[in-house]
Each structure stands twice: as C-alpha cells, then as structure tokens.
Amino acid sequence: MHPTRRTILAGAVLALASATLPHAMAAKPLVIGFSQVGAESEWRTANTASIKDTAKKEGVTLKFADAQQRQENQVKAIRSFIAQKVDLIAFSPVVESGWDTVLREAKAAKIPVILTDRSVNVSDPSLYATLIGSDFVEEGRKAGRWLLDYAKKNGDKPLNIVELQGTVGSAPAIDRKAGFEEVIKGNPKLRVVRTQTGDFTRAKGKEVMEAFLKSLGKSINVLYAHNDDMAIGAIQAIEEAGLKPGKDIIIVSIDGVKGAFQAMMAGKLNVTVECSPLLGPQLIDAARKVVAGQPVEKRIIVNEGVFPAEVAAKELPNRKY
Numbered sequence: 001m002h003p004t005r006r007t008i009l010a011g012a013v014l015a016l017a018s019a020t021l022p023h024a025m026a027a028k029p030l031v032i033g034f035s036q037v038g039a040e041s042e043w044r045t046a047n048t049a050s051i052k053d054t055a056k057k058e059g060v061t062l063k064f065a066d067a068q069q070r071q072e073n074q075v076k077a078i079r080s081f082i083a084q085k086v087d088l089i090a091f092s093p094v095v096e097s098g099w100d101t102v103l104r105e106a107k108a109a110k111i112p113v114i115l116t117d118r119s120v121n122v123s124d125p126s127l128y129a130t131l132i133g134s135d136f137v138e139e140g141r142k143a144g145r146w147l148l149d150y151a152k153k154n155g156d157k158p159l160n161i162v163e164l165q166g167t168v169g170s171a172p173a174i175d176r177k178a179g180f181e182e183v184i185k186g187n188p189k190l191r192v193v194r195t196q197t198g199d200f201t202r203a204k205g206k207e208v209m210e211a212f213l214k215s216l217g218k219s220i221n222v223l224y225a226h227n228d229d230m231a232i233g234a235i236q237a238i239e240e241a242g243l244k245p246g247k248d249i250i251i252v253s254i255d256g257v258k259g260a261f262q263a264m265m266a267g268k269l270n271v272t273v274e275c276s277p278l279l280g281p282q283l284i285d286a287a288r289k290v291v292a293g294q295p296v297e298k299r300i301i302v303n304e305g306v307f308p309a310e311v312a313a314k315e316l317p318n319r320k321y
C-alpha cells in the first residue's frame with residue numbers, strides 16, 4: 001500500500017479510536033459499601049436519606065446495610081463489602097470500641113475506610129482515612145451553657161437534672177455527657193440526680209422518663225436528653241404524669257430535628273442544639289478524593305447552631321431535616 005495512503009488509514013483508525021475511547025474507557029462508577037447504625041431516630045433517617053440521595057445524584061453505586069444498632073451486624077457488613085471488593089467502605093460506628101480486627105482486614109484488602117458521624121477507638125489511626133461528623137463534646141457544652149444561662153435568669157435556684165443518655169459506649173453519648181458536665185460543674189446548684197441510657201429512641205426515652213418520674217416525681221426540674229427523639233418520648237411521659245413539659249420540667253435536647261421545632265412551638269421543649277445529619281455531600285466528596293489518592297483532612301468537622309424555643313417558628317421553614 002502506498003505510504004501516504006497507509007498514513008491516512010492509520011490516522012483514520014486513530015481518530016475513530018479516540019472518538020470511541022472516552023466512552024469505552026469512561027471511569028466506572030465509584031462503588032461504596034456503607035454500614036449504617038440503624039433507623040433509631042429522626043436524625044438517623046435524615047442521615048441515611050442524605051447519603052443515599054447524594055450517592056444517586058453523583059452516580060455512585062452505594063451498597064447500603066442497616067445494622068439495627070448491633071455492632072455484630074456492622075462487622076458482618078464490612079466483611080461482606082471486603083469480599084465484594086468495593087472501592088471504599090464507609091460506616092457510622094454504633095459504638096467506639098471493637099473495630100481493630102475488621103478494620104485491619106479492610107486495610108489488608110487495600111480498601112480505604114471513611115467514618116461518618118461517630119468516631120472509633122483504634123490502636124492504629126491509619127485504619128481509617130477520615131472522620132466526618134460533629135463535635136459532640138461541644139454539643140454537650142452548648143447544652144450546658146444554655147442551662148447555666150437559664151439558671152442565672154431564673155434566680156439561680158437549685159435545679160435537679162435527670163439525664164437521658166444515648167446508646168451506651170457510643171461517641172455521642174460519651175462526649176455529650178462529658179461536655180455538659182464540664183460546663184455545669186461551674187454551678188454547684190445544678191445537680192444531675194439520675195442518668196440512664198434511652199438508647200436514642202423515643203420508646204426507651206419515654207420508658208426511662210417514666211421511671212425517673214416514679215422515683216423523683218415533682219423534684220425533677222430539668223431533663224437533659226442526648227437527642228430529640230428521647231426528649232419527645234420523655235415529653236409524653238411527663239404529660240401522662242400530669243406535669244407540663246417545658247414549664248414544670250425544663251427540657252434541653254440535641255439534634256435539631258423537625259419534631260423538636262414542633263415541640264418547641266407547642267411550648268413543650270425549651271432548646272435544641274443542632275447536630276447536622278446532612279453528611280452525604282461531604283462523604284461522597286471525601287470518598288472520591290481518598291480513592292483518587294488525594295489527601296483529605298483526618299477530621300472534617302460539621303459546624304452547627306443552637307435553637308431556643310423563641311426562634312422555633314421563624315426557623316422551622318428553613319430546616320432541611
């Protein structure tokens with residue numbers, strides 16, 4: 001074949017290949033295995049929706065597993081993601097401890113891990129790439145500061161506080177308790193007289209508040225709940241006991257879900273400290289960077305506010321969860 005003709009033909013083949021190549025070699029969608037704590041609260045429902053919606057919008061293949069608040073189910077899910085050779089594993093650890101073994105298996109399989117929402121206690125911090133979530137100690141401090149201010153404005157009389165803790169061993173329960181105590185220890189008239197877990201659910205929050213009321217009755221002045229769902233459950237118990245939530249018993253809570261704003265508008269809750277569940281966009285962004293071998297911050301903090309009852313009606317229309 002004449003050289004010129006051969007050159008033209010080669011050029012045509014190259015042009016055809018390069019026209020089809022991008023399509024044929026289009027990056028395959030990112031595959032993320034996500035193990036979720038469960039569906040225990042309004043907050044969790046909004047967190048799951050944020051992650052699923054963002055994955056869908058971003059063309060990410062999400063393999064999603066609900067652990068029903070059991071660590072063994074999360075470990076099983078992570079092992080299944082390893083077997084499926086996903087590109088990245090992400091999870092919200094139901095409790096802080098007991099993750100070293102399975103995270104070492106992920107590392108051995110060269111699958112990066114991202115923590116969302118809650119942290120873990122591991123011997124080797126390289127077992128996860130980053131933690132995306134709130135500062136729970138600061139959320140506890142904010143709750144404590146609001147109560148200090150309330151006490152000062154109300155004659156600084158002694159206040160008996162009952163506390164509904166989150167899931168035993170979980171980062172939010174440990175840290176929200178620590179932050180709150182750190183602040184209220186500054187006023188000896190504020191005393192936590194009972195503290196027990198309500199496992200972040202409305203049902204358990206109501207059940208434990210009933211027990212508090214049975215043993216302490218009208219001597220309870222304040223309820224500090226580690227999340228709005230337990231506070232809303234407790235509100236039902238307080239009303240069934242013939243007392244006025246938000247008045248006979250001041251209620252301080254955390255999350256900032258719509259149910260809390262509605263309770264504040266009804267005068268039954270006094271303040272909620274925001275804890276944003278809308279972590280989907282930050283998770284997908286960090287996942288793409290980690291898989292591409294780009295550096296990410298070891299700790300990505302979500303910034304949040306405090307919403308007292310006075311602003312509830314104005315703020316509710318702006319709430320996204």
Ligand code: GZL
Pocket residue numbers: 040041042043044117118133134172200226227228229254255275
């Ligand atoms: C906080 C999250 C907690 C919420 C609860 O980031 O882990 O778990 O405060 C949820 O509502 O159940």
